[in-house]
Amino acid sequence: MKSSWADAVAEETAASGSVDSNVTSAPTAPTKSTYVPPHLRNRPVAAESPALPLSGPPSGYNSTGYSAGGAGQRSDYGRQAYNTSSRGGGGWSNRGGRERDVNPFGNDDVNVDVEQAFSGHENSGINFDAYEDIPVETQGDDVPPPVNTFAEIDLGHALNLNIQRCKYVRPTPVQRYTIPISLAGRDLMACAQTGSGKTAAFCFPIISGILRGNIAQRPRGTRTVFPLALILSPTRELAIQINEEAKKFSYQTGVRVVVVYGGAPINQQLRELERGVDILVATPGRLVDLLERAKVSLQMIRYLALDEADRMLDMGFEPQIRKIVEQMGMPPPGERQTMLFSATFPREIQRLASDFLLNYIFLTVGRVGSSTDLIVQRVEFVQEADKRSYLMDLLHAQKDDGTHGKQPLTLVFVETKKGADSLEHWLSRNGFPATAIHGDRTQQEREYALRSFKSGNTPILVATDVAARGLDIPDVSHVVNFDIPKDIDDYVHRIGRTGRAGKTGLATAFFNEGNMSLAKSLADLMQEAKQEVPAWLTHYASRPSYGGGKNRRFGGGRSGGGRYGGHDIRRDSFYNNSGGGGNSGSYGGNTGGRYNSNYGGGYGPGPGANSAWDE
Numbered sequence: 001m002k003s004s005w006a007d008a009v010a011e012e013t014a015a016s017g018s019v020d021s022n023v024t025s026a027p028t029a030p031t032k033s034t035y036v037p038p039h040l041r042n043r044p045v046a047a048e049s050p051a052l053p054l055s056g057p058p059s060g061y062n063s064t065g066y067s068a069g070g071a072g073q074r075s076d077y078g079r080q081a082y083n084t085s086s087r088g089g090g091g092w093s094n095r096g097g098r099e100r101d102v103n104p105f106g107n108d109d110v111n112v113d114v115e116q117a118f119s120g121h122e123n124s125g126i127n128f129d130a131y132e133d134i135p136v137e138t139q140g141d142d143v144p145p146p147v148n149t150f151a152e153i154d155l156g157h158a159l160n161l162n163i164q165r166c167k168y169v170r171p172t173p174v175q176r177y178t179i180p181i182s183l184a185g186r187d188l189m190a191c192a193q194t195g196s197g198k199t200a201a202f203c204f205p206i207i208s209g210i211l212r213g214n215i216a217q218r219p220r221g222t223r224t225v226f227p228l229a230l231i232l233s234p235t236r237e238l239a240i241q242i243n244e245e246a247k248k249f250s251y252q253t254g255v256r257v258v259v260v261y262g263g264a265p266i267n268q269q270l271r272e273l274e275r276g277v278d279i280l281v282a283t284p285g286r287l288v289d290l291l292e293r294a295k296v297s298l299q300m301i302r303y304l305a306l307d308e309a310d311r312m313l314d315m316g317f318e319p320q321i322r323k324i325v326e327q328m329g330m331p332p333p334g335e336r337q338t339m340l341f342s343a344t345f346p347r348e349i350q351r352l353a354s355d356f357l358l359n360y361i362f363l364t365v366g367r368v369g370s371s372t373d374l375i376v377q378r379v380e381f382v383q384e385a386d387k388r389s390y391l392m393d394l395l396h397a398q399k400d401d402g403t404h405g406k407q408p409l410t411l412v413f414v415e416t417k418k419g420a421d422s423l424e425h426w427l428s429r430n431g432f433p434a435t436a437i438h439g440d441r442t443q444q445e446r447e448y449a450l451r452s453f454k455s456g457n458t459p460i461l462v463a464t465d466v467a468a469r470g471l472d473i474p475d476v477s478h479v480v481n482f483d484i485p486k487d488i489d490d491y492v493h494r495i496g497r498t499g500r501a502g503k504t505g506l507a508t509a510f511f512n513e514g515n516m517s518l519a520k521s522l523a524d525l526m527q528e529a530k531q532e533v534p535a536w537l538t539h540y541a542s543r544p545s546y547g548g549g550k551n552r553r554f555g556g557g558r559s560g561g562g563r564y565g566g567h568d569i570r571r572d573s574f575y576n577n578s579g580g581g582g583n584s585g586s587y588g589g590n591t592g593g594r595y596n597s598n599y600g601g602g603y604g605p606g607p608g609a610n611s612a613w614d615e
């Protein structure tokens with residue numbers, strides 16, 4: 001059932017006088033964690049130690065979101081903004097008044113007619129029908145029901161206005177399920193296909209929660225800032241992108257979003273923090289630096305979101321995330337709300353992740369780790385020596401098909417940084433304007449390359465895995481896996497740079513003898529996404545020696561979880577027997593050994609390999 005915003009407003013007004021009997025009361029305020037991280041010990045106490053932020057949902061939530069009047073605290077909710085400074089938004093020079101938000105939407109469209117909101121037709125070119133029959137599974141206790149429209153969830157006037165400005169008319173499937181779950185205060189592990197709107201799925205509840213929550217006064221007069229929400233990203237460009245998105249969603253709400261990431265001058269980021277921060281978007285390395293310098297404190301974190309969560313807990317990177325989440329003063333599970341999102345979630349990673357969660361809901365939209373049917377996948381047998389000329393043929397054909405002979409945006413993935421440089425130069429020399437992005441480039445060069453690609457100035461971007469995850473570049477029409485990744489999950493993320501938000505896309509992979517270990521998982525994945533699998537690939541895939549065995553996602557075969565997505569490891573006997581079911585951290589102690597032995601290599605950045613990780 002679709003209802004308009006106007007209906008929702010009317011219903012809300014009618015409801016505001018009464019107390020909803022279904023309202024679940026907010027959990028009792030958590031007791032304060034006694035742990036004080038070393039960098040905060042012996043500090044002069046400028047204000048009271050921060051009272052812990054609210055845990056769980058603010059009063060007044062019911063299963064579909066927020067029930068007006070439940071706690072009698074709605075009076076200021078329709079406001080355009082709340083004043084971060086008065087909430088001790090952090091910083092050692094809290095401004096006296098709220099500064100003007102820079103309009104992230106450009107000059108247009110600021111006078112959105114909210115009465116018309118969500119009642120119109122699709123206006124963003126998003127093909128939502130593509131998602132209509134997508135299988136969704138949820139596991140866990142008391143899962144709040146999904147919604148069909150934004151109007152069914154009261155995210156608040158200011159946020160709704162921004163959703164409108166973004167031209168989002170309907171929630172995508174992952175948003176339909178996750179927003180009510182998050183608004184109900186539940187921890188969440190969500191697996192949904194690339195390009196399906198996961199960023200908004202975790203940003204909306206965070207912003208809405210901050211706006212309506214009873215946020216404890218944050219300390220003043222200290223040079224440390226106390227964000228309320230932390231969003232972690234594995235790469236700098238993704239952090240930048242999440243920051244831009246979150247800024248749009250929180251425009252004129254008074255919620256302040258700041259991003260910190262490595263490779264950029266720290267002083268500039270410190271100045272931004274100084275002006276106050278509610279939502280901090282960060283890459284882990286730079287965040288640890290700021291925590292150790294006591295510029296940021298996690299003591300008041302109420303929401304923690306890990307985007308690309310499986311990458312964040314990837315072998316080699318997990319200790320840093322554990323440090324941030326478990327050893328730097330952040331409130332423990334139950335006293336904060338934790339949301340983990342990715343398109344892929346290997347079982348082993350789920351086990352690690354469960355340490356961060358309490359009584360969580362496991363959600364899958366589509367199958368765990370599957371790719372979307374919107375991407376046409378092709379795989380060609382191409383010998384190493386022939387790859388360049390093959391690529392050239394593809395690019396020529398594409399150009400001929402393109403509008404006015406223009407080269408459509410093409411993203412070419414290679415294995416090494418050197419390989420990226422070399423291919424970029426070769427393409428440029430041969431009349432194809434190309435640029436490259438990889439970990440050896442300066443941050444300035446990386447950002448310039450991305451901008452140049454997005455704008456179409458250099459319509460070919462040669463990239464390592466640093467660009468594989470999360471980047472939302474409109475109109476990438478072709479992803480070429482010039483070098484096939486060693487891990488099928490990386491393949492899923494790479495091809496997911498096209499075919500986003502309901503649009504179709506094309507992905508071509510160059511396969512040869514060097515990629516045999518991926519034959520089975522690639523053939524299975526393509527079959528599952530209803531793609532044409534070449535006979536030669538099926539043949540290789542059927543050979544026991546090429547049968548994967550390394551397919552870490554499903555313990556040696558893609559058998560886990562049935563046809564549709566949901567495989568929640570809490571169902572595994574292994575998990576239950578190992579005492580890992582209680583989210584109690586009991587798994588943590590011997591994680592490393594078990595984890596490593598399960599992997600048998602081939603996972604994570606090996607010697608000489610590129611890392612998609614940033615600091």
Ligand SMILES: Nc1ncnc2c1ncn2[C@@H]1O[C@H](COP(=O)(O)OP(=O)(O)OP(=O)(O)O)[C@@H](O)[C@H]1O
Pocket residue numbers: 124126167168169170171172175192193194195196197198199200342343469470471472496497500501
């Ligand atoms: N409800 C919506 N209506 C229309 N467009 C939407 C909606 N939600 C998100 N989008 C758009 O869909 C695109 C993909 O969203 P997003 O980048 O969040 O995907 P994702 O699931 O995080 O992908 P990935 O797995 O690659 O990180 C973005 O351009 C975003 O603006």
